[in-house]
Amino acid sequence: xxxxSYRDALNQALNEEMSRDANVFLMGEEVARYNGAYKVSQxxxxxxxxxxxxxxxxxxxxxxxxxxGAAMVGLRPVIEMMTWNFAILAxxxxxxxxxxxxxxxxxxxxxxxxxxxxxxxxxRLSSQHSxxxxxxxxxxxxxxxxxxxxxxxxxxxxxxxxxxxxxxxFIEGELLYxxxxxxxxxxxxxxxxxxxxxxxxxQVTIITWSRMxxxxxxxxxxxxxxxxxxxxxxxxxxxxxxxxxxxxxxxxKTNRVVIVEEGWPLASVGATLTDLxxxxxxxxxxxxxxxxxxxDINMSYAANLEAATQPSVERIIAAVNQVLYR
Amino acid sequence: xxxxxxxxxxASSSRKKSSNKKTTVARQSGAMSAHPLLHTxxxxxxxxxxLRIRTLDERMMTLQRQGRIGFYGxxxxxxxxxxxxxxxxxxxxxxxxxxxxxxxxLLRGFALVPYIAQVFGNSGDIxxxxxxxxxxxxxSVHQVSWxxxxxxxLSQAVGAAWAAKLKKDDTVVMAYLGDGATSSNDFxxxxxxxxxxxxxxVFVCQNNHWSISVPTDHQTASESIAxxxxxxxxxxxxxxxxxxxxxxAAVAAAVERARRGQGAxxxxxxxxxxxxxxxSDDPSRYRDPAEVEAWKKxxxxxxxxxxxxxxxxxxxxxxxxxxxxxxxxVNTAIKEAESLPPPSIATLFEDVYQGEPWxxxxxxxxxxxxxxxxxx
Ligand SMILES: Cc1ncc(C[n+]2csc(CCOP(=O)(O)OP(=O)(O)O)c2C)c(N)n1
Ligand SMILES: [Mg+2]
Numbered sequence: 001x002x003x004x005s006y007r008d009a010l011n012q013a014l015n016e017e018m019s020r021d022a023n024v025f026l027m028g029e030e031v032a033r034y035n036g037a038y039k040v041s042q043x044x045x046x047x048x049x050x051x052x053x054x055x056x057x058x059x060x061x062x063x064x065x066x067x068x069g070a071a072m073v074g075l076r077p078v079i080e081m082m083t084w085n086f087a088i089l090a091x092x093x094x095x096x097x098x099x100x101x102x103x104x105x106x107x108x109x110x111x112x113x114x115x116x117x118x119x120x121x122x123x124r125l126s127s128q129h130s131x132x133x134x135x136x137x138x139x140x141x142x143x144x145x146x147x148x149x150x151x152x153x154x155x156x157x158x159x160x161x162x163x164x165x166x167x168x169x170f171i172e173g174e175l176l177y178x179x180x181x182x183x184x185x186x187x188x189x190x191x192x193x194x195x196x197x198x199x200x201x202x203q204v205t206i207i208t209w210s211r212m213x214x215x216x217x218x219x220x221x222x223x224x225x226x227x228x229x230x231x232x233x234x235x236x237x238x239x240x241x242x243x244x245x246x247x248x249x250x251x252x253k254t255n256r257v258v259i260v261e262e263g264w265p266l267a268s269v270g271a272t273l274t275d276l277x278x279x280x281x282x283x284x285x286x287x288x289x290x291x292x293x294x295x296d297i298n299m300s301y302a303a304n305l306e307a308a309t310q311p312s313v314e315r316i317i318a319a320v321n322q323v324l325y326r
Numbered sequence: 327x328x329x330x331x332x333x334x335x336x337a338s339s340s341r342k343k344s345s346n347k348k349t350t351v352a353r354q355s356g357a358m359s360a361h362p363l364l365h366t367x368x369x370x371x372x373x374x375x376x377l378r379i380r381t382l383d384e385r386m387m388t389l390q391r392q393g394r395i396g397f398y399g400x401x402x403x404x405x406x407x408x409x410x411x412x413x414x415x416x417x418x419x420x421x422x423x424x425x426x427x428x429x430x431x432l433l434r435g436f437a438l439v440p441y442i443a444q445v446f447g448n449s450g451d452i453x454x455x456x457x458x459x460x461x462x463x464x465x466s467v468h469q470v471s472w473x474x475x476x477x478x479x480l481s482q483a484v485g486a487a488w489a490a491k492l493k494k495d496d497t498v499v500m501a502y503l504g505d506g507a508t509s510s511n512d513f514x515x516x517x518x519x520x521x522x523x524x525x526x527x528v529f530v531c532q533n534n535h536w537s538i539s540v541p542t543d544h545q546t547a548s549e550s551i552a553x554x555x556x557x558x559x560x561x562x563x564x565x566x567x568x569x570x571x572x573x574x575a576a577v578a579a580a581v582e583r584a585r586r587g588q589g590a591x592x593x594x595x596x597x598x599x600x601x602x603x604x605x606s607d608d609p610s611r612y613r614d615p616a617e618v619e620a621w622k623k624x625x626x627x628x629x630x631x632x633x634x635x636x637x638x639x640x641x642x643x644x645x646x647x648x649x650x651x652x653x654x655x656v657n658t659a660i661k662e663a664e665s666l667p668p669p670s671i672a673t674l675f676e677d678v679y680q681g682e683p684w685x686x687x688x689x690x691x692x693x694x695x696x697x698x699x700x701x702x
Contacts, residue, residue, distance in 0.1 A: 033540075085474075125458060126458040295674070296678075298678065302455030303668070305668075305673075315696065
């Protein structure tokens with residue numbers, strides 16, 4: 001076990017998987033000589049050389065497509081998107097192609113590829129740089145979508161993602177790179193599709209993922225504990241496939257649910273979770289499910305507007321009070 | 327005085343010519359800089375505008391280091407390219423900028439205080455604290471906001487130009503891009519559409535040799551950026567982007583060509599990003615200091631200054647006075663802009679749509695209620 005930043009945990013996963021399997025390569029903007037826009041690929045060019053750590057010309061669609069093609073013939077590309085905001089330009093390759101190749105080819109082709117990079121607000125970067133877009137990919141059959149919150153999960157999930165034979169959308173938290181935590185050394189694999197109880201409790205379940213856990217939910221749960229309310233915090237970690245068993249087990253224990261999500265409210269991951277919970281655990285619910293999301297507007301640059309647009313500890317506590325009828 | 331101007335003119339492969347006819351590449355040498363293409367008054371105006379953005383950029387980078395603003399992308403080293411090109415426009419023409427053309431807005435009359443207020447993102451900002459610094463937009467001077475997403479502005483510019491053609495007005499659209507943006511899908515789409523629709527658009531590529539840490543030869547295998555135009559049936563011109571006269575001459579010719587209804591041109595301005603990519607970058611980690619030093623000798627502001635001295639149109643006393651005047655102007659504007667309060671939270675829900683839909687009215691009420699109760 002070592003204390004590592006989220007960034008270094010991802011770096012370790014890449015380093016270990018590239019050492020383990022010569023078919024793994026990393027391509028993206030600024031990944032090689034710059035060591036990554038967020039320094040996730042620090043030292044990898046020096047260690048693995050320019051054939052496996054590759055600076056791409058500025059075309060997300062181009063290098064996503066290159067990755068898909070390379071994956072079809074046996075390589076295991078890791079395609080870094082400088083941010084998921086720019087990956088919108090590559091959605092044709094991710095959604096129309098990577099996600100569908102296995103199915104369209106009647107199972108003849110496969111696409112073991114990881115698209116990874118930061119998502120969510122980055123700190124005063126305005127609307128085109130601050131989007132939590134996971135719902136777009138969660139929507140698509142054929143993709144798996146992963147969004148770790150802690151350094152240990154980041155490492156363990158990235159290693160699993162690189163070994164997975166399916167296309168993976170791996171969304172890192174743009175503000176999480178500097179966050180530190182204990183990370184198991186060496187072979188540490190976190191299975192894709194498994195949620196994790198980050199804080200056990202029995203009066204209300206707060207479901208969340210990625211940065212919301214560390215920024216708001218942990219603090220809200222602590223404040224609630226100080227008021228004598230025991231909240232269970234469930235970190236989904238993988239958004240597709242959903243860990244239905246973990247979700248329903250917690251709901252059946254606490255009977256009350258608040259979902260905290262950075263993205264917009266309409267057609268969101270939280271909306272899908274709410275649907276799942278009301279269908280599968282209706283009789284276990286003591287209150288309607290409440291959701292705390294980003295406001296249904298585009299992100300601003302001004303610090304006060306940026307903060308107001310995002311979920312907050314106060315809004316989470318208010319939602320918990322609501323499901324507890326306090 | 328200035329080094330021989332390297333103007334590489336790629337003749338347009340007109341559609342009327344048979345397709346197998348070889349494109350002619352005519353090389354022009356030095357003559358251009360020998361006689362000023364801008365009259366002295368024009369050169370002095372450009373000099374003032376260039377020195378003004380140099381001064382402003384220096385101050386803004388300092389504010390960023392002091393934590394007073396969040397982000398900044400300077401134009402330092404590229405002032406001749408920015409100003410010389412924008413100088414060729416009329417007030418009615420539109421600018422679709424990339425990261426480094428905020429100066430075009432100032433040249434075309436946008437006031438400094440709201441410009442700086444935008445960098446602070448406060449209530450003096452006409453984008454209402456919404457957009458990042460170096461992404462200014464002002465409809466009043468016909469400049470749209472840069473899309474952060476590289477290349478996006480290029481196909482939009484073709485659309486705006488095509489609309490002008492449809493409306494039969496003689497507006498020209500200037501679309502700026504960096505060398506890195508020539509890799510983007512939109513670049514190729516825009517060039518193709520501009521060719522097919524003969525749109526009155528001028529693509530101005532500021533080839534500053536770097537895209538963050540990636541040098542231009544990792545971005546393209548073409549011998550130049552200008553040459554890419556040939557394949558799309560457009561003329562491509564490459565000029566010394568640090569020589570304001572050469573920039574103006576090439577761009578003005580392209581603008582007039584577009585205005586005459588003869589279609590688009592790609593102008594490559596060879597220049598150099600003397601500073602960091604943006605305030606989040608440290609170029610000393612990937613650039614050879616000797617390269618930076620060599621380009622500093624071609625500093626466009628200093629080149630124009632010595633040219634004006636040589637023309638006896640300017641002297642060092644005047645220059646000192648102008649530097650002091652601009653610094654004073656910038657500092658006063660910073661003071662005024664920084665003193666403005668942040669945008670009001672109630673403005674958050676404006677402009678998402680035309681009019682305010684019911685769900686946003688509800689959200690606004692909830693948010694304001696929550697702020698009243700919990701301070702947030
Ligand atoms: C689609 C997209 N991908 C990546 C980026 C990140 N990015 C911002 S500026 C930049 C380099 C741009 O280089 P260039 O076009 O040469 O312009 P310069 O900054 O040199 O003026 C990159 C890759 C982006 N903004 N948009
Ligand atoms: Mg460049």
